Amino acid sequence: MSIVVEGKGLTQDYHVAGGLFRPSKTVRAVKGVDFAVERGKTLAIVGESGSGKSTLARIVALIDRQSGGTLRIEGEDVDIGTGKPTRALRSKVQMVFQNPYGSLNPRQKVGEALTEPLLLNSDLDGPTRREKAEAMLEKVGLQRAHFNRYPHMFSGGQRQRIAIARALMLNPALLVLDEAVSALDLSVQAQVLNLLADLQEEFNLTYVFISHDLSVVRYIADEVMVMNKGEAVEQGSRDAVFTDPQHPYTRQLFAATPITDIEAIRARVARRKAARAAALA
């Protein structure tokens, strides 16, 4: 059992510039978060907007440097400092965003999007890069022929498959997925979630999966972290968090999440009938 990614006391401060009548200030968006994820497992981070999920994701994905605390990837302390992460480190961690259209360059063919990470981070020759990209397209449920198409020719779900394929080109150990299925329709979301499960099994991938949707988190997570206002208010195994939430905020989140429980619907319908009858009487 090995820990792929570990955070200790991670904090992130944003400096917000002042205006004419506003002093500049510092906002602490992540307030000392600890976690560790084992290889092949999924840590899901759930919370409402502004709770600091994306800020934490960007630290873990080596996009932003943390203000405080330590980040370890495969046992080594990582400090991206002011420079870019090394090739080896960059290859280990990749990120997938909510809006695949935003992360794919509309003027770049799918093939170029997929081979670009190899061009920048490996010494593979052109034909090998192309072969790897076409094989990856098949892996994520697309076709080799899609290599020469542009992103706008694909549906939202297909574009998210392309973004996942691109993230996997460097054989990463860790994938950070920030609301990666949140913009997808239910049916497409189910397909992408299945794909993520297949890929995790095949490549023994570790996921940090960020979502505001509790039902998706319940489906995909091994471990769950609940964030509120920059703090991890609750952490535990999926079953522990979902069957016996400890923190009042977690309970509030569960209570607010609409569910399709038949008995609950039956009770609500009966309540409404009674209220109507009372109103008429």
Next chain:
Amino acid sequence: MALLKIRNLTVSFATSTGPFKAVDGIDVDIEPSEVLAIVGESGSGKSVSMLAVMGLLPDTATVTADVMEFDGRDMLSMSGAERRRIIGREITMIFQEPIASLNPSFTVGFQIEEVLRINAGMSKAAARARAIELFDAVGIPEPAEKMRSYPHQLSGGQCQRVMIAIAIATNPRLLIADEPTTALDVTIQKQILDLLLDLQETHGMGLILITHDMGVVAETADRVVVQFKGQKMEEADVLSLFEAPQHPYTRALLSALPELATGDRLPTVSDYFAEAGQ
């Protein structure tokens, strides 16, 4: 008598590749005091069908219907002036993006007072007093002070409360809410849905709730219409829909819900999509 009765509603758009049928022969009935949910995935024509009722579609849209009656009045044959007396007064609508639905250059107080003056014929002083009452009714704290706020100074949830206050300002018989909570966090979503249902019950309004979220349907609707590619797949009371869905598309949608997953894999709707030729 149905509050709103629509038969064979069709909307097609003129596009560079020819006409595109976004709504393809939809029937809608809603009774007074009923909550009707229209559910479907994106692009299924939910918004377009209701925008057609409101007359809010661009000129590229061609709208036809065999019947469109509100409260027994034929909306197809009535004059523009008659229609305007219904739309925005007896039928009002709120949208997904509450902040974008408000005018950024005016205070929210000015915007609701304007609706009360124009659509309810109130004096300036009466409109102001009523606006504060309405803000209070939709749960805006310190309503008199909040009247002076600009939309960007309020949270998304508060802007949606303002939109709801404006939408109920004329005591409408029917409120159409198009994904009113999709852009909001779940705890705020719950507050807004509770507010809408509460207003619906106390005012006896009809409420058409457009959503893509089966959980929202389960917790709000009396009756449900399931829409796919501009067509109605199924219509049922809410309990029947979840207990015994009749149409394969409804069954597929429900089985794709992660919360109902029993095994490791989620069933997907792709088989049905393949059948339907997508």
